Amino acid sequence: MLRDKRQEYLTALILVGPFVLIYGVLFVWPTIQMVMLSFTDAPLIGPGEWVAWENYVKILGHRLFHSAFWNTAYFVLLTVIPNTLVSLLIAMAVNRLDGWKQGLVLACFFLPYILPVSVVFLTWNWIIDVQYGLAQVFVRPFNGGEPMSLTRTIPAFMPTVAFVTIWWTMGFNILLFIAGLRTISPEIYEAASLDSAGRWRQFSRITWPLIWPITVLVLTIQLIAQLKIFDQVYLFSIGGRQDATITLVQYIYKLAFQQNRGGEAATAAVLLFAMIVVLSVLQYQLLRARGEK
Structure with a gap:
């Protein structure tokens, strides 16, 4: 028995070892190095002097860190819950289709998700263009009949980028929700119909509780992704007031690659990393506890 246990441990080590090694080299060790760097005044490349907590206080x-924090929080508010709700509604509608119709509609919603951010930016930059953008048809009535640059007007910037982000990323969420909806047996709905349960009652008492784990997963994924927002905001803010729309990852990029302040950039990265871990774990645990009640 002792020999068998040793063989099991050896087999487990052979199977798990490569992953643990790669994970340690590519994630754990760089994270430790980043934390150590945050306590120095090092430039982007090269050593620096130990400054303890000075970078964190600074x-x-x-002021720019506060602006980046609130812009990121505002963007998360505009995207995480709306993206989840819209994806759920579309998934429920697509799930009612049959055969090739369902596959075609699902492909149409999923197609934007596989596009690179540069293509998404160029496409929507053309759509919202002040001179010939199709979106100006809907913008003019709210601007006294005049066109408006949605990416150069500060109050409209974040909602515009949030809308583009939802359009771009909801395909994956729809796929997750459809996978969850397909696990629900049609017999449950048939039994509910025989009890004269309407669509809202079926949704609130059957669909919503049974896909709650998927909802928790989607919300957690969206929260982590949107806290790390960079690409869309950076591209749409080129040529505008970037400091007014800066996000936390942009702030880190500015410190590291534009100002050559590697130690302070590492400090901001550690703060963002801690924020993502705490918020995502807290949200996941709270939502999971709610689903178990």
Whole structure:
């Protein structure tokens, strides 16, 4: 028995070892290095002097960090819950289709998700263009009949980028929700119909509770992704007031690659990393606990 156990441990080590090694080299060790770097005044490349908590005090008191924090929080508010709700509604509608119709409609919604951010930016930059953009047809009535640059007007910038982000990323969420909806047996709905349960009652008492784990997963994925927002905001803000629409990852990029302040950039990255871990774990645990009640 002892020999068999040793063989099992050896087999497990052979199977798990490569993953643990790669994970340690590509994630754990760089994370430790980043934390150590955050306590120095090092440039982007090269060593620096130990400054203890000075970088953290400086970053937390920096006006631009506060602006980046609130812009990121605002973007998360505009995208995470709306994206989840819209994806759920579309998934429920697509799930009612049959055969090739369902596959075609699902492909249409999923197609934007596989596009690179540069293509998404160029496409929507053309759509919202002030001179010939198709979106100006809907913008003019709200701007006194005049066209408006949605990416150069500060109040409209974040909602515009949030809308583009939802359009771009909801395909994956729809796929997850459809996978969850397909696990629900049609017999449950048939039994509910025999009890004269309407669509809203079926949704609130059957569909919503049974796909709650999928909803928790989608919300958690969206929260982590949107806290790390960079590409869309950076591209749409080129040529405009970037400091007014800066996000946390942009702030890190600015410190590291534009100002050559590697230690402070690492400090901001550690703060963002801690924020993502705490918020995502807290949200997941709260939502899971709610689903178990």
